[in-house]
Amino acid sequence: MSDLTIVAVVTVHEGTEDEMRGVLASLVTPSRKDEGNLRYEFYADEADPRRFVFVERWTDSTAHFRHDQQSEHITTFTSNHGHKLEKVDLYRIQEIG
Numbered sequence: 001m002s003d004l005t006i007v008a009v010v011t012v013h014e015g016t017e018d019e020m021r022g023v024l025a026s027l028v029t030p031s032r033k034d035e036g037n038l039r040y041e042f043y044a045d046e047a048d049p050r051r052f053v054f055v056e057r058w059t060d061s062t063a064h065f066r067h068d069q070q071s072e073h074i075t076t077f078t079s080n081h082g083h084k085l086e087k088v089d090l091y092r093i094q095e096i097g
Contacts, residue, residue: 003038004061004092008054011087017049023081024052030073031056036063050086 012020024042031040039057058064068074 004058004064005039005095006054006056006058006064007091007093008056009087009089009091010052010054010085011048012050012052013084013086014050016084020081020084021052023077024054027073027077030071031067034063034067034071036060037067 010024021044028040028042031037036059037056038059039055041055043053043055045051045053056064058067
């Protein structure tokens with residue numbers, strides 16, 4: 001089975017940009033410690049202060065599922081801050097060259 005690469009594009013509600021930048025950044029360190037994580041990077045979109053991007057690489061789909069659906073830091077984030085997200089787009093991408 002090959003690695004799984006995810007690009008998650010998160011758009012937050014207007015007026016929450018500064019708060020959510022810090023909250024989303026706080027997910028990086030614990031996510032990097034999740035079993036099966038190979039890469040976890042966090043970016044801010046220069047053109048839109050409400051848009052943030054995570055680039056993630058996992059050993060497989062199961063590792064990503066555990067992170068996304070079962071890890072304490074993500075479930076706590078969703079409970080406490082999920083309502084501040086306007087949109088989340090997840091892309092499963094595959095390296096071609």
